[in-house]
Amino acid sequence: MKNTFLFVLTLPFLTSVTYAYEFSFYNNTEIPIGIAIQFTGNDGNEPLYAQLVKPKERLPFTPGRIGIPDIKWGFCLDNLYYIENPTTEQKAHHFAKTPWKKIPITWVQEKSATKKATKTPTPPAAPALEKSLCRDRHFDIIKDEHGKIVITSSLAE
16 A cells, blocks of 8 residues: 555656657757757746757757756756857866857758657647747757858747
8 A cells, every 4th residue: 555655646757757848959060069958937047958969960858867857847948059069178067168159949841851750640730839849849950051050940840
């Protein structure tokens, strides 16, 4: 009986962690890109969670991993930041004194060719959810025709 009671108490937590939003980034460039995400928050003072995305690689940002607290599982994404080709010192100190550049999301109609396949098909996006950052999102890091970093996400996924 005691074990059943503990299981019932922990079940909501286990279920919530299972449904954490995942924000993944694929670096389509030839240089490493530092990416920092910021979640929405009540005080407007949310920390940045940063990782290095190597060229031609995918990196997920998931609560409970890579330094993101489990409690962020249901938080929506608020802002994205980047730095091109971070220095060894910036990487060694986990981007502590990095001059981040805030970057908007460029929404595109076409599906991403770099999105990791999922076991269940993604339902068509409802118009109100197309640009929602309160759900799983995949982003592609590219350079535009002027060599400027752009972060895209598909409206069709």
